[in-house]
Amino acid sequence: MSQRYQQNIDQQLQAQEKKGLHRRTLDHGNSMGRWYLRNAFGDTNYSIGEVRPESSYLIDLLPALAYKRGKINTNPAVLEVQSKFVHLSSNKAKHSINTVKWTPEGRRLVVASHSGEFTVWNGMTFNFETIMQAHDSAVLALKYSHNDEWLLSGDQDGTIKYWQPNFNNVNIVQAHKDAVRDIAFSPNDTKFLSCSDDSSAKIWNFNNGKEERTLSGHHWDVKCADWHPNLGLVVTGSKDNLLKLWDPRSAECVTTLHGFKNTVMKTKFQKEGTNRLLASVSRDRSCRIFDLRTMSDFVVIRDAEADLSSVEWHPVHPCLITTGAYDGSMAHYILDKYIPDDEDLRGKSVEAVHRIPYAHERAIHALEYHPLGHILCSAGNDRSARFWSRARPNDPRAFKDPPYTNDKNGAWYYAVNNNVNAVLEDVPTTSFNASYTNENNVVPGLGSLTSSIPGLGEGAST
DSSP states (O other), X not given: OXXXXXXXXXXXXXXHHHTTSOOOOOOOHHHHHHHHHHHHTXXXXXXXXXXXXXXXGGGGOOOHHHHHXXXXXXXXXXXXXXXXXXXXXXXXXOOOEEEEEEOTTSSEEEEEETTSEEEEEETTTOOEEEEEXXXXXXXXXXXXXXXXSOEEEEETTSEEEEEOTTOOEEEEEEOOSSOEEEEEEOTTSSEEEEEEXXXXXXXXXXXXXXXXXXXXOOSSOEEEEEEOSSSSOEEEEETTSOEEEEETTTTEEEEEEOOOSSOEEEEEEOOSTTOOEEEEEETTSOEEEEETTTTEEEEEEOOOSSOEEEEEEOSSOTTEEEEEXXXXXXXXXXXXXXXXXXXXXXXXXXXXXXXXXXXXXXXXEEEEEOTTSSOEEEEETTSOEEEEEOOOTTOTTTTOSHHHHOOXXXXXXXXXXXSOSSOOOOOOOSOOOOTTSOTTSEETTTEEOOTTSTTTSTTOOO
16 A cells, blocks of 8 residues: 555656756757758858768757768668657547548648547647647548648548648548448549448549549458559558559459458558558458559568557658557568568568557557658557657667666656757666667667668767
8 A cells, every 4th residue: 555655756856857957859950951051152062071970960860851862872762750748638538549641731740539529639749739620530530632722621420521731520421330430532532432341442523522423342341541743543451451553444353462361451552752651450460561553562660579560661762661560569671671682582471670669558540641751640549649869869768768677657758749859868777678789789680780871870879
């Protein structure tokens, strides 16, 4: 009884102390400003250089877009691995979160919960902004149009609602007889795709809300769908373990991809680069990257310790992909770091470049990158949305936060959420979990830890 009483006192003290600390802020204005000024003056052939493991080199960090186009010796995606836990945001009345979306300009995050509410969080300081009752049942799907003028949401009753950027509801469509699991816009925003637990996927005319075609062929719940950004191609994944590619103009199945041994949970077309890859995750603990040119496996990732529930491509680096699992773990993969030249080795499994073993306490349902690529938001069944970014150079505690150590004594998140946003002194700890490296202090796929890569060097972090 005394131990329990002491723990409550600790929690109260933590709650009081957090009010006097500064809120962490991810301000991308400085780095974006310097990069735009360089380009404005025509200085486009500059060398990125190396960010050394010293905190003063923080000012040399540039946005993801700079690493995409700049001259850099190593793989630029390594510099953008979202490894540092920044903030945890949750409502007072907590509910499971099924989907999240950044607003098109990236200033806010829209979180849709199982209670049917939309919660809006600030995208820089992560504080609460507003909440509204959007649906009468759980919201399972959100999607912004490519022209940034509309937001579609689908709920557990099969209803799809049209929203303007100011969250004014202008149309309601009874789309399916069961839960709407995913929504995707066509490249020109004149049509959209919805899939449901009623075993069907439908193509709709956005302007009048009329159904145009039904994609029939799955024999069980259709859990995910996506529309290719520039090809006339639609993909659906189902509980019948199948991935199907469709021609949206004729509603005919182009091909069926076999390979998964359990429910396909998420499928996403590549956002950048060649746009010729398709990533899908399943409850058989595998992530498969399909090559649309050959309609075959490009990479198969089988190093997960639990069923996978979500996947997301980086919006700037076409080779960086992130997966979330049912045990709350999160992993980052850099595909072109591992693709061998030998044709006999293609389709083999790859290892994670970075793994966060305790990113969430329960299943991760949604992963969403900021449009600029510098923040990753994850949300799930533990009823919280968590923000991740690359850590600062020479931050010895970068990987000693609770998401890595699983240390949740007292109100653990108060300390890491609202701490002074600076490089802190290293504190010896016995609970440090070094699962992201092996016994030789080597990150899989990147060799020994060197000081030239921020976050993966000795005492440095991305």
